[in-house]
Amino acid sequence: MKIATWNVNSVKARLDTVSTWLAQAAPDIVCLQEIKTTDEGFPSDVFEGLGYNAVMHGQKSYNGVAILSKRPAEDVVKGLPESDGDDHARYIEAVFSTDKGGIVRVASIYAPNGNPPGTERFDYKLAWLERLNRHAARLLALEEPLILCGDYNVIPTADDCHDPKAWAGDALFQPETRAAYRRICNLGLSDAFRACHAEPRRYTFWDYQAGSWTKDHGIRIDHMLLSPQAADCLLDCVIDRHVRGWEKPSDHVPVLCQLSI
């Protein structure tokens, strides 16, 4: 089974790019982030034409997450618990049946950017990650194959960026940010990419500005976190880097996991 995550930076602007990639990569499940549209505006018909069901938690202009899947989604949850007063669409979760008669629970996550540090935006980021932490702990207690994937807006280590000094003042690389992310991992979740690949400087995002792609000045912020039951089945995890060089690309590229479930 192939499961992927991709921050598409507007699903409408990226419709051709996403369609082309789906036909080539043929994932069973794809988590999308930053769809930047409402549920009503989501182009479900196009994805249905390509053989995918879609569930989404959309929002006008900003944020928004979705899950595309060859099999229909069950037990869909939109938004994290304890999200009173939070109108950002950043979380959707669903359960899918597998070919072998099992299930896998998958969440599409778009954590807040939080820039600049020292503002209420940064506080919101840290509080959001703590809410995700508490929800992840509850999900782990189910002892199921579980994949919490998406744009965490966290650079986990200095090996996950071109130049740590360039990111020192950024919300994505603050010690508090990295600690909050580490606490989620330390609940017992595995970073699928790092479980398969130790080499440094493998990125999932390159800014549109300042020739970041040409110079390979990227960061690794799109992560697939696996429960022990999912990690047992992990065969490989790859970053689909070449997609960043396509026409009209997202600033993020897909991350893909192959699981024997």
Add this chain to the structure above:
DNA sequence: ATGGTAGCCTCGCTA
């Protein structure tokens, strides 16, 4: 030290 780009749907905000 600054500015560089993209998407939204209004000329500013978010990333």
